[in-house]
Amino acid sequence: MILRLAWRSIWRQKRRTLITVVSIGFGLALAVFFIAVAEGAYSQLVEQVVRMQAGHVTIENPAYRDAPAIDLRVDGVGRLRAEIERLDQVESTKLLILGQGVARSGAGAVGVSLMGVEPAGEAKTSPLSRNLVAGQYLAPEDDALVVIGRELAERLKLDLGRKLVLTTNDVSGQLKEELCRVKGVFATGSPEVDGYLVQAPLKFLGRLFGLPPDSATQVGLILKDPADQSRVIKAVRGLTGGRDLAVLPWQEVMPELAAYIRMDRGSNWIMQAILLFLIMFTIFNTILMSVLERSREFAVLLALGTAAGQVRRQIITETIYLGLIGCGAGLLVGGLASGAAQVWGINMSALMPEGVTISGFAVSPVFHAKLTWPILAWSGGLVFGATVLLGLIPTRRAVRVSVVDQLRG
């Protein structure tokens, strides 16, 4: 009967109950939606960056991270990647040669980052291939051809097919130069990428840097599911156990990106918590009002012999009902909105025509939410728990009423 009593009690003030339920639901739906959209953006960002750079997991010389230099390389990469590609969780592997140099044209010279890639695989996965604004992406048969960013092209006044000279120090420290031509121009929206990155075929840069065959500065692993990262790292460390190699998660390879995501995720949760905290005041007020205006009724229940604990249970049950309805509605609405944003995405290009960059990395202006069970469980659980906890405070007042005074009134 306590359940029935509690259920009917919450509906005796329908409008107030609806306002409470809508407050809980609205707050929770907003929290779920914004967290899911943020998680989607992080996921997109990470996918885009790791596919363009050194993968979800990177194998490199243990000394490279502290002092990146072209001679700190990984040898025997052919056999190594063949072994790694046997792992179920690995979608593909990629070889990279990363170094620094100077790009020079008739119009001037710019210090650039040189990235040697395997065009066949990169064309399918790299965001650069999808962001070409002129020309074509690199092909497997290409040699002295490069793709460059639009800003770099503008600074060096380079058009498609025009020549530029790349100058660098090779592994033995000798100054080396190679002539190449612009095959494509990309625009990602990121000043760092568009202004300073030169991508070229791996074999071309290998020759420029004087690297021996079957070597690279990094072996990158693209995973089918990024959640498998730690399992793959463990497996790869097992495979490379006899060799002096570092197997690193992308978070260590790109710590600034990992830190940005951590900080942004933290501030997002704090914002949602503040929003919910404000909503909780409304809920607390509602529950308190509902208890105070029924002081006489609680006095009657106590007079009839109802134990204080049973009165408390009744009020907590009412709060649980409010929490369940509110959280149920919030999770449903938030889940549906996030699901829609996951499938169709939210196109921000109209609001940000200049492109979207996060932490210096360009990302697609179409954000796809990423709704996960932990988001639903955590946000729903926190709001429900907070609602029930808030209900405990008025409960104490209900059983402390003066039965005699209330009945006299």
Place this chain on the structure above:
Amino acid sequence: MATIVSLKGVTKDYGRDNVVTRALRGVDLNLGGGEFAAMAGPSGSGKSTLLNIIGGLDRPTEGRVEVDGRSLVDLSGGELSRLRRDRLGFIFQNFNLIPVLTALENAEYVLMLQGQAQAARRERVRAILREVGLEGLENRFPRELSGGQQQRVAIARAIAAEPALVLADEPTANVDSKTGAALLGLMRRLNEEKGVTFFFSTHDPAVMKQARRLIVLRDGRIAGDGPPAAQRIED
């Protein structure tokens, strides 16, 4: 006739520090099982205070109170709750039904507190509601009942658990005289036929006349105790 209520030197003070109001002044009283006793007296004479103390809703400042053989001053809050639930019935002036429960659910509330199975308590309560003249109105909510009907539900609730004593604080004060007379007739019939012990306060001379014993309170003291015809009431 076993003693249900025994009061010895009961005093009750309200207020604190220098402003103290003495509501009861050394009241001695015994009530036996099966009695149909009324209590009368002017406003502020201590009637409600006495009922509250007997019902374990309030504690005396001094004196001994025994109900159904148990000393109330020695009982904890939880024990008092259980005593009220199992051995006492209450009828209030304002009916005080639970607005979100139907007549049937209100009447069975105490039986539910006692943990009785739903089927058994429903059967029992339906019979009681029939007895108090509410057959066919079991599923109505209090707002759908007249004042007299609501007080009948309150009476059904008070007697459903077969208490040793039913305490009623001015049970006819909020109904018209005809309904009041009918309610009192019902209580008296329950007393005669079922042996339910009633102790109620009233202002109404017509109600007092129906009691078999009338206790008159004045200034917190018992000023008279005996058959109604022998008492002199001052308002």
